Amino acid sequence: MTSPLLKAHSHAAAALQPRRRAADLHGRCPATVHLGRSHDHGFTSSRSKRSGSAKVKAFPSLDVVPLMVTMVEHVELSRDYVVTKSIWHLSDATLKSVYTFYAMFTVWGVCFFASMKDPFYDSDAYRSQGGDGTVHWYYDRQEDLEASAREELLREELLEEIEQRVGGLRELEEAGREEQLTK
Amino acid sequence: MSTSMATTPATTHAVAPAPAKPPTPRPCCNHLLLLPSTSHRHRRGSVVARSAKKKNPWLDPFDDGPDEEFDYQGMFAGGKQEEDPRPPEDPANPYGFLRFPQGYNPELDSLASKVRGDVRRACCVVSGGVYENVLFFPVVQMLKDRYPGVLIDVVTSARGKQVYEMCKNVRYATVYDPDDDWPEPAEYTHQLGILKNRYYDLILSTRLAGIGHSLFLFMSSARDKIGYVYPNVNSVGAGLFLTEMFKAPTTNLSDGGYHMYKEMLEWIGRPAKNVPQQPTPPLRVSISKKLRAYVEGKYDSAGVEKGKYVVVHGIASDSVASMKSRGDDDCLLPLAHWAQIAKEISSDNKGLKPLFVIPHEKHREEIEEEVGEDTNILFLTTPGQLTCLINDSAGVVATNTAAVQLANARDKPCVALFSSAEKARLFLPYMEDTGSCTVITSATGKLIDIDVEAVKKAVKDFEPAPSFALAK
Numbered sequence: 001m002t003s004p005l006l007k008a009h010s011h012a013a014a015a016l017q018p019r020r021r022a023a024d025l026h027g028r029c030p031a032t033v034h035l036g037r038s039h040d041h042g043f044t045s046s047r048s049k050r051s052g053s054a055k056v057k058a059f060p061s062l063d064v065v066p067l068m069v070t071m072v073e074h075v076e077l078s079r080d081y082v083v084t085k086s087i088w089h090l091s092d093a094t095l096k097s098v099y100t101f102y103a104m105f106t107v108w109g110v111c112f113f114a115s116m117k118d119p120f121y122d123s124d125a126y127r128s129q130g131g132d133g134t135v136h137w138y139y140d141r142q143e144d145l146e147a148s149a150r151e152e153l154l155r156e157e158l159l160e161e162i163e164q165r166v167g168g169l170r171e172l173e174e175a176g177r178e179e180q181l182t183k
Numbered sequence: 184m185s186t187s188m189a190t191t192p193a194t195t196h197a198v199a200p201a202p203a204k205p206p207t208p209r210p211c212c213n214h215l216l217l218l219p220s221t222s223h224r225h226r227r228g229s230v231v232a233r234s235a236k237k238k239n240p241w242l243d244p245f246d247d248g249p250d251e252e253f254d255y256q257g258m259f260a261g262g263k264q265e266e267d268p269r270p271p272e273d274p275a276n277p278y279g280f281l282r283f284p285q286g287y288n289p290e291l292d293s294l295a296s297k298v299r300g301d302v303r304r305a306c307c308v309v310s311g312g313v314y315e316n317v318l319f320f321p322v323v324q325m326l327k328d329r330y331p332g333v334l335i336d337v338v339t340s341a342r343g344k345q346v347y348e349m350c351k352n353v354r355y356a357t358v359y360d361p362d363d364d365w366p367e368p369a370e371y372t373h374q375l376g377i378l379k380n381r382y383y384d385l386i387l388s389t390r391l392a393g394i395g396h397s398l399f400l401f402m403s404s405a406r407d408k409i410g411y412v413y414p415n416v417n418s419v420g421a422g423l424f425l426t427e428m429f430k431a432p433t434t435n436l437s438d439g440g441y442h443m444y445k446e447m448l449e450w451i452g453r454p455a456k457n458v459p460q461q462p463t464p465p466l467r468v469s470i471s472k473k474l475r476a477y478v479e480g481k482y483d484s485a486g487v488e489k490g491k492y493v494v495v496h497g498i499a500s501d502s503v504a505s506m507k508s509r510g511d512d513d514c515l516l517p518l519a520h521w522a523q524i525a526k527e528i529s530s531d532n533k534g535l536k537p538l539f540v541i542p543h544e545k546h547r548e549e550i551e552e553e554v555g556e557d558t559n560i561l562f563l564t565t566p567g568q569l570t571c572l573i574n575d576s577a578g579v580v581a582t583n584t585a586a587v588q589l590a591n592a593r594d595k596p597c598v599a600l601f602s603s604a605e606k607a608r609l610f611l612p613y614m615e616d617t618g619s620c621t622v623i624t625s626a627t628g629k630l631i632d633i634d635v636e637a638v639k640k641a642v643k644d645f646e647p648a649p650s651f652a653l654a655k
Contacts, residue, residue, distance in 0.1 A: 146347075147354050153471045154351035 241423065249456070253298070262457035264301040266332025302330040306383045306405065309339040310361045310390035313566050314508040314585045315437055316343035317466070317592075319389065320350060322444050324464040325451050326387075327352045336381065338374070342503060348567040349468040361390040371399075378403035385409065389444060391431050394420035401425075409450070411436060437510030440609025441466075441588075465613070468592045470571050478571035485538065485561040489575050490648035492538040492559065493528050494590075495521060496569070497582030497600070498550075504542035504564035506585035511610065513602040513630045514583035518546075520635055522554045524580060527639040533647055535577055540569065540586075578645040580638070582630060583610055591620055598623065598641045602630040 065086040073081040090098070120126055121133060130141045292303065305326055309319050316339055326335055335353050337344070340360040347356040359374045360366070366374075378386070379402075386400050388410035400408040401424035412418035412428045422428055429446035436443050452461030479489070496506075499515040507514045525537035538559045539550050547560050563569055570589045573579050578596040581587050583606065590597035591611070596619045601607035604624045607614070614620050621641045625633040 143355050143357075146356065149348065149471065149473075150351055150353055153349075153469055156472065157351055157469050 242426075262455065263329065263331050264296065264299065264303075300384075300406075302326075302333050302384045302407075304334045304336070304381060304383045305330070305385040305387065306336045306338060306378060306381070306403070308361050308386065308388040308390060308400070308410075309337060309343055310388075311437060311509055312340060312342040312503075313346055313506045314588070315389070315443070316346040317468070317566065317585050317588050318441060318443055320346075320466050320468065320592075321464050322387070322448055322451065323350060323352045324467070325448055325461060328464065329451055329461045336383075338378070345565045345567065348474065348565075349470065349570055351469050361388065361396070364395075375399070375402050378405070387447065389436060389447070391417075391434065391436060392421045392425065392428070393417040394424070397421040397424040397428075409447070411447070435509060437508050438609075440508075440510060440606070441612050442609075443510070466588060466592045468570055468589060470567070470574055474567055475571050475574075478568050479575070481563070481568070482538065482561060482572060482575070486559050487536050487538050490577055491534055492536045492576055493642070493645055494540060494569075494573055494576045494579045494581070494586065495525060495537050496540045496579065496586035497521075497584045498539065498541060498546060500542050500546060502542035502564075506542075506566065506569070508583060508585075508610070511583045511602070511606055516582050516600060516630055516633070518549060518553045520631075520633070523635050524638050524642060525554055525558070528580075528642050528645070531643060533645075535645055535647055537580075538572075538576070540572065577648045580642060587611065587620075591617060594619060596645060597621070598638060600630065600633055600638060601625070602633075603628045 065088050068085045068087050071081075071083040071085070073083070075081065115121075121131070131137055292301070296303070307319065307323065307326075309316050323335055323337075326333055336355040336357065337347055337353050338357045338359050338361065339347075340362065341358045344356045344358050347353045357374070357377065359370070383403065383405040385407045386403055386405035386409065388396065388400055388408075390396055390411070391413045392400070392410045393413055397408070397410065397412070397420075400410060407426045408424065409427045410421075410425055410429070411431045412421045412425070414430050414432065414434060418428075418430070427450060429450065432439060439445065448463050452463065454460045482489075482492070497515055498521060499517045505515060521539070525539070528535055528537045536559055538561055539554070540561050540563050541547060541550065542562075542564055544562055547562070550558055550560055561572070563572065566585055566589065569586060570593065573586065573590050573595055574593045576595065578598070579586055579590040580598045580600070581590070582600045583602070587597060587599045587610070591613070594617070598621045599607070599611060601610070601622060601624045607622045607624050611620060611622060614622055621644070623633065623637050623641060625631075
């Protein structure tokens, strides 16, 4: 029913259970939809489907983020302001991943955007030979050259054939004329 | 899968008799439609008897043969397919016609063309080297004749590809060695991608197919997959992936000699409704002007004049450019024999010179030692250039290499040296019809024992070609 990621989460959720209950009572998770009784959590829903309770989460819950403080400010003739403050520590591994991603993105960006205005690819030496920026153009061009050479060959042959036929016709005509003359 | 066009007469007829209605068995193949219906039954027995091939019902259980009411014939005479229509002109386009945006693959032809099973793009996977590819030319010509307007591409080995500079009917020639049993995976998939991208209607293969090669053909997504299969157990399962298969007579297709692709030619030229059997075209090669000019410069620098030399081809060599057939192992003659023949050619006072064609530069010194310092030697490896050379020569003396076929394709006088009479009959079956070719065979079945005196006598008949005959 669930992916391993969610399962791991459920373990974490079990450890955080008491605090989470408290949070639920305070109405913390804004992106969480509660259906039915609030103490029945999503992962047990398959067992207690009959009771009509399920918890659907649109976003990953903030369970990993320890809640520091929840402040409720009461203003007259208005709704309560609820301010939730939490703190988010990145682990060393995660931090490393973030920086790795940043570095790789930078390298990719340098390569990509630098090559976008490479003077060689814009130069006449490259473009005049048929280069179009892909790496395969050379082979395509070679194939096209060969194909056009063969087409040329076909045309030459056709011309030859036509010439031969025309020549034959002309000979026939001349022969006919000579016959007429001799008559 | 359209098998209507892809079933041979023998194949379909074996399946045709339906027990439910014996009086009028449904004619399931096109050529039977030409016959009056009374002749069906008494012909059937003989056809069934000779049809060793069964139709595989797994391929298409709903294939009842071609539709009797459908007009397979196009609008034009001859009953063959029409040529492709031209894309609509676009005046705003600098290329002169409507170019479709990238990623779109518009279907320009009519639906009827598809139903009829027209072949508009065909691919030939040709196994073997120069010789096999030269002999494949009639098949290409046949495709062109039988399916007007077809675009023919060729996939063959690097050596074989060079042949197609003499073939006017081919569009693209791609290098991929079908004989390689263990191709690089990247190369294999790349080639498959190329074949898929070109959307072939028909793919022909002359490599003997087992299940592996037929899968390769199948994965090209061509509509009809036609090929030779092994005559032994190696062909198991190949038929599942092929629309039509021909069992090769032996495991080496080249053993068939000049007619090595006979079954395929018959199948391509098979009669359809209102289309008679297409006659097999002879082997013809064409030479481009560019190539001719290039080769002229080449033999000028080798020291011979146009029309006044005799091409000597077939010197014993381990080079891959020797252009020998796979069906004839014993087809190269050692240099000592050639030296005698060459002496005979140059001793005549007709002004003829022997021109040795060497497949590798290493033979130059050997020839200079054996034949003489002032011998004319030309290093030449591509068949196109060889054809030009032969075309401008007075004649050819060659063993069973591609030079013999090329000389006959250009109607040049030729003395062909064969190891045995059987081989000669296989490789030059048209020899009786063309008077220009003299065949000399060895009595012992080994080329080295060939009667050099007979060759010398034959060589004396060469006349220097008059220059006007070479004008074309």
